[in-house]
Amino acid sequence: MPKVLLATEKPFAQVAKDGIGKIFRKAGYELILLEKYTDHADLVKAVSSVDAMIVRSDKVDRQVIVAGKNLKIVVRAGAGYDNIDLEAASEKGIVVMNTPGQNSNAVAELAIGMMIYLDRNYFNGTSGTELRGKTLGIHGYGNVGKIVGHIAGCFGMEVYAHDPYIDKVLIENDGIKYAGDVKDLYSRCQYVSVNLPANDETKESVNYDLFSAMPEGATLVNTARKEIICEKSLLKIFSERPDFRYISDIAPDCKEQIAGNYEGRYFFTPKKMGAQTAEANINAGLAAAKQIVNFITRGDVTFQVNK
Numbered sequence: 239m240p241k242v243l244l245a246t247e248k249p250f251a252q253v254a255k256d257g258i259g260k261i262f263r264k265a266g267y268e269l270i271l272l273e274k275y276t277d278h279a280d281l282v283k284a285v286s287s288v289d290a291m292i293v294r295s296d297k298v299d300r301q302v303i304v305a306g307k308n309l310k311i312v313v314r315a316g317a318g319y320d321n322i323d324l325e326a327a328s329e330k331g332i333v334v335m336n337t338p339g340q341n342s343n344a345v346a347e348l349a350i351g352m353m354i355y356l357d358r359n360y361f362n363g364t365s366g367t368e369l370r371g372k373t374l375g376i377h378g379y380g381n382v383g384k385i386v387g388h389i390a391g392c393f394g395m396e397v398y399a400h401d402p403y404i405d406k407v408l409i410e411n412d413g414i415k416y417a418g419d420v421k422d423l424y425s426r427c428q429y430v431s432v433n434l435p436a437n438d439e440t441k442e443s444v445n446y447d448l449f450s451a452m453p454e455g456a457t458l459v460n461t462a463r464k465e466i467i468c469e470k471s472l473l474k475i476f477s478e479r480p481d482f483r484y485i486s487d488i489a490p491d492c493k494e495q496i497a498g499n500y501e502g503r504y505f506f507t508p509k510k511m512g513a514q515t516a517e518a519n520i521n522a523g524l525a526a527a528k529q530i531v532n533f534i535t536r537g538d539v540t541f542q543v544n545k
C-alpha cells in the first residue's frame with residue numbers, strides 16, 4: 239500500500255483534508271499527516287517511510303530529499319516551487335510537481351480588487367475613479383494573466399497582452415489585443431498587471447524604461463514575485479511622476495521609502511494574499527492528491543517541474 243505524507247506547517251482547511259483523504263482512500267493508499275510542525279527534523283523523520291509527499295510552503299531541502307528513502311514524488315500544492323530543492327530531487331530520480339492554475343482565479347480577483355481599492359481611495363469616503371474605459375496591459379498571459387484579462391474585459395476595460403511564448407492567435411481569440419513588443423504594451427496601458435514567473439530572464443526586468451513609457455495615470459499591479467520589479471527604477475519613477483501608482487501583493491523592500499513619501503499612491507498587502515482563499519486551498523490540495531494517484535497508477539508526469 240503506497241504511503242503519502244501530507245506535510246503542512248500551515249495545515250489545509252478541514253474540507254480540503256477531507257477531500258484529499260477521500261481520494262487516497264479510494265485509491266487504497268495510506269495517508270499520514272504532519273501538521274503545524276515547528277522543527278524541520280520532524281519533516282526529515284516523517285518523510286523517511288513514505289512513497290509520496292504533498293507540501294505547501296514547507297521547505298523540502300536536500301536533507302529531506304535524502305531522508306526520503308522510498309520517496310518517488312513530491313507535489314507542491316500551489317504554483318511556485320522554490321521551496322523544493324529540484325537539483326537534489328532530480329539526482330535521486332524523484333519527480334517534483336506543482337499544481338498550476340489551481341489558485342489563478344484567487345490571484346486574478348485580488349489583482350482587480352486591489353485596483354478598485356486604490357481607485358476608490360482605500361474606501362475612505364472620498365470620490366474615486368472607475369476601471370471602465372481604461373486600458374489594461376497583461377504582462378505574461380498565463381493562468382493568472384488570462385483570468386485578469388477576462389475579468390477586466392467584463393469591467394469594460396480595453397485589454398492588451400504581451401507574452402512572447404503564447405501564440406498571438408490564442409490571445410486574440412480571447413478578445414484581447416496583442417502587443418508584440420513589451421514597451422508597446424506599457425506605452426498603451428494606464429494599468430499593467432504583472433503576471434510573469436520569476437527567473438533569470440524576468441528578474442528586475444520591469445524597470446524604468448517600461449514605467450516611463452506608461453501614459454498619464456500609470457498604475458502597476460504586481461501579483462507576481464517582488465524580484466521582477468526593479469526597485470531602484472520604482473523609486474525613481476515615484477519621485478518623477480506624481481501620477482504613478484504601485485499595487486503589490488506583498489510589499490517591496492523599499493516599502494518604507496514609498497510609504498513615507500507617496501501617500502495615496504500605493505497599496506501593499508501585509509502578507510502574500512493572492513492564493514489565500516478557501517477555494518484555492520481546496521483546489522490545490524485536491525489537484526495534488528489526484529496528481530499523485532495518476533503518477534503512481536499510470537506514471538503520469540504532467541506538471542512535472544524538474545524534467
Ligand code: NAD
Nearest residue numbers: 317378379380381382401403433434435461462463512513
Ligand atoms: P504561468 O506560468 O501560467 O504564466 C506565466 C506566463 O508568463 C506564461 O504564459 C509565460 O509564457 C509568460 N512569460 C514568461 N516569460 C515571459 C516574458 N519574459 N515576457 C512575457 N511573458 C512571459 O503562471 P501563473 O500561474 O499565471 O502565475 C504567474 C506568476 O504569479 C507566478 O510565477 C507566481 O510567481 C505568481 N503567483 C503569485 C501568487 C500570489 O499568491 N500572489 C499565486 C500564484 C502565482
